[in-house]
Amino acid sequence: MAEFDNPRSPGPSDKLSAMTRRASPPTLSEVARRAGVGTTTVSRVINGGHRVSPETLLRVRRAIEALGYVPNQAARILKGYRTRTIGLVIPSIADPFFSECAEAIQAVARANDSLLIVTTTQNDPRAEIDNINVLIHHQVDGLILAPANSHSQMLRELLETLRVPVVAIDRPVAQSRIPSVVADNFRGAVMATEHLIGHGYKRILCLTGESTLFTIRERLRAYCLTMEKAGMEVLLDTSVKDYKSAEYAIESLLSGPKPPDAIFTLKNSTTIFAFEALQKLNVSIPGTVALLGYDDFELASTVRPSISVVEQPIEEIARLAGEALFDQLLEPDGQSPSNRSGKAQQIKLETRLVPRASCGCTSRLAESARSDVA
């Protein structure tokens, strides 16, 4: 871990570098000198040019142009201005769900003249805390994060002492007034389970994948409740974490005494592992077992059979979170921004069932249903 490093190199004397390529960027007072005005006037020109006579304005603008002057961010920030950066804390950028989020949030940031700093946690709560601290030290104006653990006491406390607005995404922060934008995971999983039940499947297996995340737990809860309400047996397998484990689990379950006739997978990667395993084992889909997954993915409609999924409005989640953040940022009153009573702070978005072939909807039905919703 390197120590802090040297400041700018000494640099040539002012006179020497006057005509040659500059060693350091021009400053506001150099602009002022060149334009024959005071620093105040230049500052005013930069910040909108109000209360400056047209001639002076022009002269200053020319000087700025000639010197290629750009204001020094650090100095402005020091005077209390916003940094025009926001931080994003997510498990991984490579995950398609979060990369789509990042893209959308970046767009919102850009629309608000801000930049986005992305950090990743790999769902490690400690890395998460670290990242938040680092971003705060870098004086970001606001923070969007997908909490690794919704119930972390430490996280909640940290967030509530923050002086900048925070919005949680995909997963809420339990027992706090931190605003959040999440999908309705419970409702989505209810829809999915009911859909499979509606198809007449009798033994619906739920593959949770390995996860303690809030979203997965919600989906699991919904599956269990729905099954029980329908008087059906809850069949769980939590062992699938990669292709191998999927193959092992599915093979043993299918050759067991009471094999499942449908599989509901609770997340993207689990769906893919399960699909891969079923293919490899030459299990007919949906003939022998139907498959329905949570979360859409690019090739879900292309593979044979196409895979039915519950689709989340990812881009919308991210966009709303970004907008909520900037709403808080632009609020005139500096009062603790997260406990204003007026606005609905906890946003929950609808998800959508996309029936395709793998759940037993025929190709044709699936197509019509699809265009129906779209």
Added chain:
Amino acid sequence: MAEFDNPRSPGPSDKLSAMTRRASPPTLSEVARRAGVGTTTVSRVINGGHRVSPETLLRVRRAIEALGYVPNQAARILKGYRTRTIGLVIPSIADPFFSECAEAIQAVARANDSLLIVTTTQNDPRAEIDNINVLIHHQVDGLILAPANSHSQMLRELLETLRVPVVAIDRPVAQSRIPSVVADNFRGAVMATEHLIGHGYKRILCLTGESTLFTIRERLRAYCLTMEKAGMEVLLDTSVKDYKSAEYAIESLLSGPKPPDAIFTLKNSTTIFAFEALQKLNVSIPGTVALLGYDDFELASTVRPSISVVEQPIEEIARLAGEALFDQLLEPDGQSPSNRSGKAQQIKLETRLVPRASCGCTSRLAESARSDVA
């Protein structure tokens, strides 16, 4: 476009807020006062604690702890320190190629105590220039970018006047000494074309997709040269830009007088469109036409038939670029960093052919070949 906004709110008088929850973060001089030392000493403690007596060190550390002091970044930066942020300029975060890049670069940045700011251009050269300027104004320490147009005069000039190190990724900057890390697109496409020729296909069609990007042009050049060298007819189609156009192009070509017996797609999305179209048209792969794509993707090995591809070492490209950037950053001499003669600045990485079923390699052969290389 909002104007600049207000500086910090006036804030209560010092005395008043002394005992209550602080309105603004503690400063270095407050720490100094509490520890009964000068600001210089505190500063020294923060920056490594050299030349400070053990007792004083302890006292200062305690004061820092008690006040929860963290140094103000803006002030340090103003004094000439690095911002410990680097900028990344890519076409899109949602693109799997670039999201993997971003992930890897972020990891390198973190390892160097830096943060990553991500901006996207949608391959628009103007947005690219804008983004670079914005990042420079934010005083990033360095820059990594995937140039939209390798031959842009404007871009080259901008980059060469920059005072911070730059590394190009995936695509070089033509006629310049900007360091770059790219895959050997030419060699990759030669391998692919030769592989198809080796299978005995006679009419190999190349689907370029819509692109003027450097990478695609390189691959196209390689395809053409290899075909000509083999005395075979170059078959090009540049019209595929989505699923519909793929279906149209493939249907009309296949029903034409001299239909292709193999397809080589030059990028990820084109491969998927082509595959989708072939499936929909019930064309047998590789029976009627073989398929080989550039760039791997998650389900390429899962779909039936599995799709043969040329795979790029994405993570390695990104990691090397990140490391090259920090190498420059840490170089002691501040001389124009990009034209040091010592190091190889233009890195070109090998790509790898991953034969699967779609090109005609049988499943078994494909498997063995695969594990052979892996």
Added chain:
DNA sequence: TGACGGTATGGTATCGTTTCCACCGATATG
């Protein structure tokens, strides 16, 4: 004419940190 309101402008303290320089005492060196 004198008081007043408004506009254009500049001087200067300030933000929080680093660093140059000066200082002090103590030990080492001639």
Added chain:
DNA sequence: CATATCGGTGGAAACGATACCATACCGTCA
């Protein structure tokens, strides 16, 4: 014993931009 050396320390001047306040000027109204 005088002087260099060195570890430990603090005062105060930067860094670059902003904003409070003061000033100078002009026109207008009573």
